[in-house]
Amino acid sequence: MQTSLIWVTYAVAIVLLLAIASIFVYIYQTPRDRAVSVTIVCIFTTNALLATVLLMPVDVALVSSTSSSKDGRKKDWATPNRVDNIVYTLKIVYYTLYSLDAVLCLLVVPFTYFWYEEYDEEAAADGSQTFGSRLWGAFKYTIAFILLVVILFLVGFFVPVARKAKLDKHMDLDYFKHILAENHGERALSFALGLLITIGTLIYLIYTAAGLALLPVALIKSAPSISAPSLAANTASQLEQNRERQRQLEGRNEGREGGLDARDRRELEALVREERTLIRRERLAAESSGEDRNWLVKSWIKIEAVFRPLKLVGGLLLMVLALLIFVSMLITGIDKAKNSICKVNCGYVLGHINIFQPMNWIFVISSKVFPVDYILFLLLVLFLFCASVVGIATVGIRFLWIVLFKIRKGHTSPQALLMATVMLTLIVLALNYSVAMMIAPQYATFGPQTYCDRASRHPGEQPDCSNHRSAIKHCTELAENPVAKEVCTPSVASTFINRVTINFPFFGVVDFWAQFVFLGIYLIVFLTTLFRTPKLDTDQMDADLEEEEEEGLLASTSRRFNATWQDITGRAKKNYGTTNGDRNGSVSA
Structure with missing residues (x-):
């Protein structure tokens, strides 16, 4: 019953995300240059990438539902077969969504871009441009992207995994043995995802960091100085x-010969x-x-004016949330840099949290009552997504210092909208890493799961912690207690991301240290925006x-x-x- 409720909640969230994606595309695209193909692709791609990151709390809720956080025991119905079925179902959904995101980002969106560019109104009017000629014109430019996808998966299929990680003594733990033991298909997907996450991280640390600082301040200063x-x-x-x-x-x-x-x-x-x-x-x-x-x-317009003062309150609340995210990421980053069990060899995987981290604590506590954590997670993801949109709209789509496209409400061309969609896809993949590994690492891995750290009186009997609350401990990657092995089930999302960082430590190292660059950019933009009055661009x-x-x-x-x-x-x-x-x-x- 609880499992069905979790999936129903996810389905409702997908419908809500579809509405949000449609509003986003409608607001930003220019009315005079709307194309049906561009609109559909942008809405579908945005919905797919948000659905991917919002699967994480569903993942956490499903694996956490198999055990009781009160006494640290597996529930009676949660047999090994039932647990394996839940994990297997989640794997299928994750692999489907990740593959869909990759195909949309690398193939569908580029093809739609060239399809729109190939349209010639005069040629279409006189009949010289047919559907087939336009299709071939778009496809021939997309061939390069098809070759890129093939090469990407071939490299991932044959590239050797990190030997240093296998030789590390910490990899003898059951949790890490499970991560390292995967087939070539999973390795290819892990490599492709790791590469896309790393590319997305480079975009994320510029645009999302700037947007995270600008969005709350923009809401606070949104009321006009004059009606x-x-x-x-x-x-x-x-x-x-x-x-x-x-x-x-x-x-x-008048009357002057030489004029003025x-x-x-x-x-x-x-x-x-x-x-x-x-x-x-x-x-x-x-x-x-x-x-x-x-x-x-x-x-x-009048309703908007009535609720305008609420923007000030909303901006202040978002500013507090942004600072809370900043502090949480900084604490996790310091904890990982200092206490990671294998440092560079495994991409700074953290065995367990050593420093109190507020965002992680909030999610772990709220996850005990579903769907409270799901609602909070949805709000967090939408906040970071909106911050990314604000960052892209403010900075623009650039190549170095050259502005290629500007993203503005009601004035965004189809080409710019498609490029922004690709950037948002990569950013959301980077957000997946950031949320799971930096903002709420314990929540994203085990949720509220606990285990009873006591020996049973009889062989084969589960230990009793009902009268020994101090013996109940949170599940961690380093827990080697036999009861912990049986009770603790890591989320599929954390397992997949850790598989990327452990098998390909380069991605893990780049993604980890990029988070500090993200925090630095956020701090600079936040202080600049807070104390500097924006100037009107008279040109x-x-x-x-x-x-x-x-x-x-x-x-x-x-x-x-x-x-x-x-x-x-x-x-x-x-x-x-x-x-x-x-x-x-x-x-x-």
Whole structure:
């Protein structure tokens, strides 16, 4: 019964993730360049990668359901065959999802990219481009990716496992013997996954670290300094003054043979540039206030204004959560660097936690009552996913210092959306490692499982810890007690990730030390964002982005609440004072 409930909860989460993936794609893609193939692939890929990482709490709940955390004993129904069936089912689901992620990332998304690029509207109109020609044009460019996948799995199939790991005395423990004993197919998949995780980690430590610092601060500073009605009224007033001044300068020019002098010419040019800025701002203010829109849009704008103060509270809570994640990762990293049983030889696998770690403790305690831990895990994954999206949107898709694509709400091209989807796929694979190995390592490996560390009175009888609570201990990789071997069942996710880091220590070492780089980037971006007032990019020709930055980032708290109230009522104050700064194209804070 409990097993069925766990799988039903996962199915509900998948449906929820499908809605989230659809909203994500809909919000970011540009309306005028929407392509059905791109939309479907992006939604399906995003849903698949989130489903992969959200299988972890299902994994933990299923293996933990076989034992009782109260007395450290295996439940009566949890026979070895039943436990093996649960683990085998989880393996099939994991291998299916991991393989699907790899195929989507390396084959399907590139093919969709080239399929969209091959479309020629004029050729399609006159009939010179057929479905077959377009299909072959996309496929021939995808051949290189097919060869890459084949080479990747061949290398993984034949590459020797780490000899140092096998020679390490700690590998004699049953837990590690089980990890090292795998077939060539598992080794090929482990190598491919390890490579993708490592590549994803390099992307993750830049984009997710930046987004983790920027997202809470962006929510805190999201209330505009001036309401949409006030902005429209201010802009109209400034625009009128601007045009009046232009008329005065042009009036001076009448009757002059040489025209305006150099000083007046420079002023007129500045006024023309300012006029364009004010016109763009006036248009965006009209859109923000819901003018010329239906009642549903206007109602949504007012509801958004009502709940705007909650963004401040939400931003503060997310900032606390981000700092908690930072502290937890730092503690685990120090613990692994100092107390790992085999250090570099096995990718810094930690036998058991030696330092109190808050995030791990929260998940272990909550996992005793399913689905509390699942809800918390879902919120954690969505937070990290949203942080990754914010990071990609802020930094952009770059090659070194060259910006290839920009990711912006309602203005993201199909090509940029597909590339962002690939990056998110790799980032989520890296998140899988980070959550399981750094944020909540004990929870991800054994959950709340415990064992009774006492000898039984009779051979074959399970020990009794009902009157000896101190003898109940949490399951760890290093537990060699016969009862622990029988009771403790490691999660499939942790086993698979540890298999990657132990059989291919290079991946484990790179992934582990990259976490410290992640923490360093997060700290730098967080402190910079916290104490540095963001500046408006006056050269940005995109009007809506320019005004979002101006309205969202340059404000005081009192002006924010005034703006919120005016947005709710839809009325602006009658007196609008304009300053020199306003006339130069910025809203006075």
